[in-house]
Amino acid sequence: MFNLILKLLIMLAVIFGSVILGLLFKGIDRILSAKMQKRVGPPLLQPFYDLKKLMVKESIIPRQAPKWIFELSPLISLAVSILLLFYIPIAGKSILGNSGDLILIIYLFIIPGLGLVLGAFSSNSPYANLGSQRLVINMIGYEFPLAVVSLVPVWLIYKNGFSNIFSLSTIYAHNIWGLIGPLGIIGLLIESAVIFIVIAGELSKTPFDVEAADSEIAGGALAEYSGRNLAMFYIADAVKTLAMASLFIALFFPWNIQSNFGVMFLIYFLKLFLIIFVSLTLIRTITSRFKISRLTRTYWGYITLFAVIGFLFTL
Amino acid sequence: MNLEKINDKANKKLKKVVKSIWVFNWFNSCGFTEILPVVGSRWDMERFGLIPVPSPRQADCLIIAGYQTMKSIKRAKLIYEQMSSPKIVIALGSCPVSGGMYWDSYNTIKRLKDYLPVDLYIPGCPPRPEAIFDGISKLIQKSTN
Numbered sequence: 007m008f009n010l011i012l013k014l015l016i017m018l019a020v021i022f023g024s025v026i027l028g029l030l031f032k033g034i035d036r037i038l039s040a041k042m043q044k045r046v047g048p049p050l051l052q053p054f055y056d057l058k059k060l061m062v063k064e065s066i067i068p069r070q071a072p073k074w075i076f077e078l079s080p081l082i083s084l085a086v087s088i089l090l091l092f093y094i095p096i097a098g099k100s101i102l103g104n105s106g107d108l109i110l111i112i113y114l115f116i117i118p119g120l121g122l123v124l125g126a127f128s129s130n131s132p133y134a135n136l137g138s139q140r141l142v143i144n145m146i147g148y149e150f151p152l153a154v155v156s157l158v159p160v161w162l163i164y165k166n167g168f169s170n171i172f173s174l175s176t177i178y179a180h181n182i183w184g185l186i187g188p189l190g191i192i193g194l195l196i197e198s199a200v201i202f203i204v205i206a207g208e209l210s211k212t213p214f215d216v217e218a219a220d221s222e223i224a225g226g227a228l229a230e231y232s233g234r235n236l237a238m239f240y241i242a243d244a245v246k247t248l249a250m251a252s253l254f255i256a257l258f259f260p261w262n263i264q265s266n267f268g269v270m271f272l273i274y275f276l277k278l279f280l281i282i283f284v285s286l287t288l289i290r291t292i293t294s295r296f297k298i299s300r301l302t303r304t305y306w307g308y309i310t311l312f313a314v315i316g317f318l319f320t321l
Numbered sequence: 322m323n324l325e326k327i328n329d330k331a332n333k334k335l336k337k338v339v340k341s342i343w344v345f346n347w348f349n350s351c352g353f354t355e356i357l358p359v360v361g362s363r364w365d366m367e368r369f370g371l372i373p374v375p376s377p378r379q380a381d382c383l384i385i386a387g388y389q390t391m392k393s394i395k396r397a398k399l400i401y402e403q404m405s406s407p408k409i410v411i412a413l414g415s416c417p418v419s420g421g422m423y424w425d426s427y428n429t430i431k432r433l434k435d436y437l438p439v440d441l442y443i444p445g446c447p448p449r450p451e452a453i454f455d456g457i458s459k460l461i462q463k464s465t466n
Binding site for chain 2: 046
């Protein structure tokens with residue numbers, strides 16, 4: 007009984023902590039992106055102001071949209087984004103770590119996007135329809151390189167004869183950089199480069215933001231959302247960023263000092279910052295959007311090719 | 322008394338959005354030429370929390386730049402109706418104030434106030450970025466008083 011209450015309290019802490027941390031990273035991302043473009047940038051707490059404003063605004067539901075689907079889909083997105091963080095180790099510890107494995111997490115990562123697709127289709131707006139079709143194309147695209155990249159640590163754990171290979175805690179416990187030779191290190195470096203691009207694609211940020219192409223299809227899937235519902239998607243995006251970065255920290259960069267939780271969390275924070283900085287801020291600022299026709303070719307052609315080459319190095 | 326009440330209501334409306342104003346731009350004339358540098362790196366409106374958004378549903382502020390014709394005012398009204406409240410309207414340039422240099426044209430709108438509830442006029446032909454920031458700082462001051 008006591009354990010259960012403790013677990014629930016930790017879950018509550020993770021929910022609020024992840025929202026605050028996600029929004030904080032959003033602020034950092036916006037400031038750094040502004041600095042790279044020779045701008046001053048917004049204040050650090052700007053995402054919180056945005057959120058506060060969105061919460062007091064009116065949420066419009068289109069007349070022809072089924073209300074319950076339209077209002078349920080942001081909830082699904084937000085809930086699953088937070089649920090992901092229960093399974094992924096944060097600074098070495100995960101709440102539901104023993105009950106879920108890597109395959110479950112990769113499937114769960116699809117659901118926030120699917121929630122957005124559902125809401126956009128139900129909103130009955132042509133822009134939102136077009137946006138959600140593009141989002142589905144994007145999701146089909148990034149799944150392939152994501153699967154190849156995620157298989158590399160699993161394969162390395164399997165090759166070295168450990169049991170329970172798909173469990174994230176097993177992968178986290180064994181540093182894969184120590185399990186391979188010099189050729190494998192090259193392979194892992196290639197995979198790390200692929201990861202940064204896959205994260206950008208997963209979160210559909212520039213250059214993969216075909217679904218929300220502001221200048222083409224008016225915000226795409228989010229075109230009809232306003233107020234509280236938009237705020238939920240806003241938080242879901244921030245939390246999903248954290249989850250995606252945490253997953254790849256667990257898979258590829260699990261180094262940490264065995265110390266108390268505070269120090270370990272600080273190192274985790276630094277790693278998060280590094281991954282989010284490269285995969286979101288840097289790539290977002292220095293590139294422009296892909297054409298929709300070139301998107302799938304990029305994912306299934308070049309990026310998957312690099313991922314497979316990296317995989318072959320580690321064999 | 323009544324006027325005070327209306328002002329009070331307007332200020333409350335402003336106060337809610339004033340820290341992060343999401344802007345939807347509606348322009349069909351030259352009034353927009355000087356708002357592009359406002360978005361860019363020299364004047365950078367993001368430091369005040371202003372960002373341009375693609376969809377009127379997400380916007381708090383409708384910037385109407387330059388003159389409106391009989392045809393385009395219908396679309397402007399449609400955009401205004403699509404925005405979620407609280408919402409503010411900023412009219413950019415001399416044309417929405419008095420018709421500007423098109424004062425004797427047969428198909429332009431002479432006073433935007435007759436069609437939409439304008440919160441702020443920024444006159445100029447077109448207004449400089451400094452004038453736009455001045456106007457927005459007035460909005461912020463008005464809401465905090």
